[in-house]
Amino acid sequence: MQALTKALGEVAKVVLGKEDQLKLALTCLMANGHLLIEDLPGMGKTTLAHALARVFQLEYRRVQFTSDMLPADILGVSVFNPNTQDFTLREGPVFTQLLLADEINRATPKTQGALLEAMEERQVTLDGVTRPLPRPFFVVATQNPSDQAGTFVLPESQLDRFLMRISLGYPAPEVELALLAGGDLREQARSLKPVISSDGLVKLSGMVDKVRASHELLDYVQRLMDATRTDDRFVAGLSPRAGLGLLKAARAWALISGRDYAVPEDIQAVWAAVAEHRLSARQGGSVSAMTQSLLQSVPVVRR
Amino acid sequence: MRVYQVPTHTRLWLVITIIACSLPQLLRGHLWQAGLVVLVMVIRSLADRQRIQLPGKAIRGLLMVGVVGITWITFGRIYGPEAGVALLVSLFSLKYLEVVRQRDAYVVIVLGYFVCATALLFERGPGMFAYVLLCMLLLTTCLIGINHSDTGARPMGHVRRAVAMSLQAVPVMLVLFVLVPRVAPLWNMKIDSGQARTGMSDSMSPGEISELSQSSELAFRVAFDGAIPEKGERYWRGLTLSHFDGRTWQQAIPRGVDKQAYLFQKGGPEPEWHKSLMAQDRGSGYRYQVIMEPTQRTWLFAMKVPVLEQGEAGLARDMRLVASRPISESVGYTVTSYPNLSSAIGLERSDRALMLSLPEDQNVGRRARGLAQQWQLDSSTDADVVKQALRHFREKPFYYTLKPPPLPVDPIDEFLFVTRRGFCEHYASSFTFMMRAAGIPARVVVGYQGGEPNELGSHLLVRQYDAHAWSEVWLEGKGWVRVDPTGAVAPERIEDGLRAALSGNGEDSNVLEGLRSFASSGLLGKLQQWTDYVDFQWQTWVLGYNSQSQMQLLRQLLGSTSPLSIALALFGAITLLLGLYMLVLLRQDRGYRQTPMEREFWRLHQRVAERQGAPLDPGLTPQQLANTIAARWPGAAKPAREWALQYQQALYNPAVLADKRRIRHLRRLRNRLYKLLG
The missing domain is CATH 3.10.620.30 (C8orf32 fold)
Known part of the structure; x- marks a missing residue:
């Protein structure tokens, strides 16, 4: 638990003033989930991914998605080797522990689909040969919300593959001052001290599953799920996968908070990050506000 | 070693139940029966402790032959109510020696329902009825018990369930009681209730009545429809004695008078004297119901001149009621007595x-x-x-x-x-x-002559000393x-x-x-009056509900007493009851009950909302509720946080039990918060 706090502290050195988002990102990793960061360019998305990879000693690769990208550019390709008269697989960038998929919405659906399939299955099938991806395997994808020209919006079914979506947002004034005074943070990210090994992270993930959730808590989660389904402001309610993800994320949050059992606060803490990107409003309006309002109206304790 | 499939926790209940079901018979019957039950229980408990083997087939067979033999010796036969019940109860307790598997326990329990009901052959008061109900409750508890394995079994829970099941059966029981047609027994069982009853004999010689007068046993009870006549007028005629031999007075019928003509039976040929009696102007009368204790005699008691309204009896020419067969169990009849009706029907x-x-x-x-x-x-x-x-x-x-x-x-x-x-x-x-x-x-x-009123029921008690x-x-x-x-x-x-x-x-x-009837005053007197009151109501409404009163009631309820309408009413009432139960079950299935912990939260939630005068989000966690309190009532911050912590622990930390103690603790904290919230 101390290691976790220390890891958080390390990452906070380069992503300034964003403790909550950092904690969520960490939670996401511990819950074995993929993370979608939605932000304008230059907000520190890449720095965050870098820092996480560094602190957890993860093998790290970055892919800049573009519209002319093909699945092979990510997954890899079979190349004919004239010496052996055989095809050998050249692994693509996906064969890593932490993949930063920058501007994922710029790629064509075909390419997006290839990546998302790899994310879900944690394996890649090329030319009929299935190859497992390394463990742990995380995708941190980013997308630019304002620039919609020439992008392919991720469909909801694929958004569901991301456990969480967070956005970092502009830094607070004093943080920005410190930022300006401090110099290149991405450089600093490279020099962060590793805190937990990647094996340690796998072990932590195992501990997440042991965090206990009482019947009453499961009941609360179910009520929240139900509320998204009966609320006609949403096009569709949350999927059971979302419910499982919510619970897992809450467990991870509880573990980071130093508890071996989850409480409703854990659910509420991860709720927005887990639920918002999976929901869409029927008649416009802020999905974020609607999602948040459910926390107010759904009773925590059954009445 | 044998494998006992009857769960351990039920065995004690079975023993208690077997003893309870046999008890009325043991108290009434012979000593050897009680001895047998004790013997069976001792053998069984030793066997359960692995001290001895359960008796094998040969020994059990011997025991059975022995029991049949002793019954034969004691009663002279093995059939008939007395001997039959004695045999049944003895074999019932012997059966317990054989209980190994669950199936055996079923047999004993089902037999038990029958055995405990046989007690009603001999005694039908409200006390015995309550006792039989208790036995049935025990039997049902056993029935529930043998279906629960030993792990996590809670015998008191089984009792509760048995009570609930029995209560659910009560309406059905009432419907069956009221509607199932009563038929006269196919044969008349002569049951010697064991004690010789005192009462009038059909002759009178000096000293006979004075002896009777020393008993305070009940002779009969009377419930008047209207006013009770003066005590000096309450002469309950039983017999007229006309032949005197110098010492003893005896009943006699005038020479040459036809017995048929002497007694008028409803439905029979009407003799002349009855016609002339009925032709008179009757004047006003007293209407009352008499519930008589068994006398083994045929004469009934009534004031002069009785006209029978309900019951089975005839009117004799000397103006007294005569039952068609000896009164062997409590019997009720309704009479209107016309004191002004002259019995001047001629003296031949x-x-x-x-x-x-x-x-x-x-x-x-x-x-x-x-x-x-x-x-x-x-x-x-x-x-x-x-x-x-x-x-x-x-x-x-x-x-x-x-x-x-x-x-x-x-x-x-x-x-x-x-x-x-x-x-x-x-x-x-x-x-x-x-x-x-x-x-x-x-x-x-x-x-x-006379009789004493019970203040509670306004009915009259006539005892032997009123003879x-x-x-x-x-x-x-x-x-x-x-x-x-x-x-x-x-x-x-x-x-x-x-x-x-x-x-x-x-x-x-x-x-x-x-000669005291009720203890003149105080608690004991009240208690006696109550006992008598309950007993009387029981006699009137339960035991007195015979085929005649049933037909009358059904005519009022259904308008007809045809078998079809009775069958329809029976079927309809039971269907209705089952439908009601089903509805309740369905409702229960859909809804749920708030647990004490959930109530605990919402009570505080509601109180805080009331006190701050604004509604609270239902989506507050316990901690957030505490924070709300702390923000508004800083003085209550500490107990509020303590409450929230305790609550969160109890509800969400599986390592902490939400037991009664914790809930009490939470309630205490909440009450303290109430005070701080003003």
Whole structure:
């Protein structure tokens, strides 16, 4: 638990003033989930991914998605080797522990689909040969919300593959001052001290599953799920996968908070990050506000 | 080692239940039965502790043959209610030796339902009924118990469930009780209830009634529809005695009178005297229901002149009710008595001869005959003779006592002229004798006089000590007129009852004490009145619900008593009940009950919302609720946080039990918060 706090502290050195988002990102990793960061360019998305990879000693690769990208550019390709008269697989960038998929919405659906399939299955099938991806395997994808020209919006079914979506947002004034005074943070990210090994992270993930959730808590989660389904402001309610993800994320949050059992606060803490990107409003309006309002109206304790 | 498939926790219940079901029989029956049950229980408990083997087939067979043999020896047979039940109960307890598998336990339990019901063959009071219900509850508990394995079994929970199941069965029971057609038993079981009942005999000789008068046993109860007549008017006639042999008065029918014509049965041929009786103007009457204790006799008790409204009995020509068969169990009948209805239905020659007959031997009551003839000469009318006789009893030193001196030779003369101490039978007997001697037709009537009201039920209790004898004389133009010579000697007997008449008379105080009906005052008296009240209501409404009253009720309820309408009503009522249960079940299934922990949260939630005057989000976590309190009432911050912590722990930390202690603790904290919130 101390290691976790220390890891958080390390990452906070380069992503300034964003403790909550950092904690969520960490939670996401511990819950074995993929993370979608939605932000304008230059907000520190890449720095965050870098820092996480560094602190957890993860093998790290970055892919800049573009519209002319093909699945092979990510997954890899079979190349004919004239010496052996055989095809050998050249692994693509996906064969890593932490993949930063920058501007994922710029790629064509075909390419997006290839990546998302790899994310879900944690394996890649090329030319009929299935190859497992390394463990742990995380995708941190980013997308630019304002620039919609020439992008392919991720469909909801694929958004569901991301456990969480967070956005970092502009830094607070004093943080920005410190930022300006401090110099290149991405450089600093490279020099962060590793805190937990990647094996340690796998072990932590195992501990997440042991965090206990009482019947009453499961009941609360179910009520929240139900509320998204009966609320006609949403096009569709949350999927059971979302419910499982919510619970897992809450467990991870509880573990980071130093508890071996989850409480409703854990659910509420991860709720927005887990639920918002999976929901869409029927008649416009802020999905974020609607999602948040459910926390107010759904009773925590059954009445 | 044997594998016991009957769960351990049920075994004690089974033992208790077997003993409970057999208990009424054990208390009533012979000692060997109790011995057998004890023996079975000892063997079984030793076997359960692995001290001995359970007896094998041979020993069990021997035991069974032995039981049948002993039953045969004790009762002389192995069938019939007494012997049959004794055998059944013994075999029932023997069966427990065989219980190994669950199936065996089922057999014992189902048999138990039957065994405990046999107790009702012998005793049908509300107490026994309650006891049988208790046995059924125990049996149901066992039935639930054998279906639960030992892990996590909670016997008290089984009891609760058994109670709930039984309560659910009560409405069905009531429907079946009311609607299932009552049929007369196919055979009449003669059950000797074990104790010889005291009561009237069909003859009267000196000392007989005074002996009866020392018992405070119940004779019958009467519930009046309207006003209760004055105590002095409450003469419950049972028998008229017309033949006297010098010592004993006996029932007799006038020579030459057809027995058929003497007794009018409803539905039978109507004799002339009944026609003329019914033709009279009746005047107003008293309507009442009599619930009689078993007497093993056929005569019923009623005031004069009884017209039967409900029940099975006929009216005899001497104006008394006669049942069609001996009263072997409590029986009820409804009567209207018309005191003004004259029984002047004519005195035929044969009647007159019987009512004037005296012992042939002129020496029997010689002085009494002389005195009576003297009065006859002195008086102009028969009524004057009666007056003279009563005056004689009043003015000469006669005493009313329960312990009259013996009258060995000539009871009439010895009593009238020597001892002059006697009980009602002496007065009635000698008065009737003298009336006959004076040429006035007269007869002795035995029955009961008086009766004590129960304040609770406004019904009357007539006990054996209310037994009484008096006379009726035939006066030309008036018919049979009641004359009670005892009233001339001891008017208190008629007005205030036997106890009042005897006290201050130098009677044995023990005897007097025995004549108390209800303890005169205090808790005990109240309790006795209540017991009597419950018993009476039970007799009236439950035991008194026979095929006749059933048909009457059904006619009122359904408008018809055809088998089809009864079947429809039965089917409909039970379907309705089952439908209701189903509805309740469905509702329960859909809804849920708030747990104490959930209630705990919402109570505080509601209180905070009330106190701050604004609604609170339902989506508050316990911690957030505490924070809300802390923000508004800083003084309450500490207990609020403590409450939230405890609450969160109890509800969400599986390592912490949300037991009663914790809930109490939370409630205490909440109450403290209430005070701080103002």
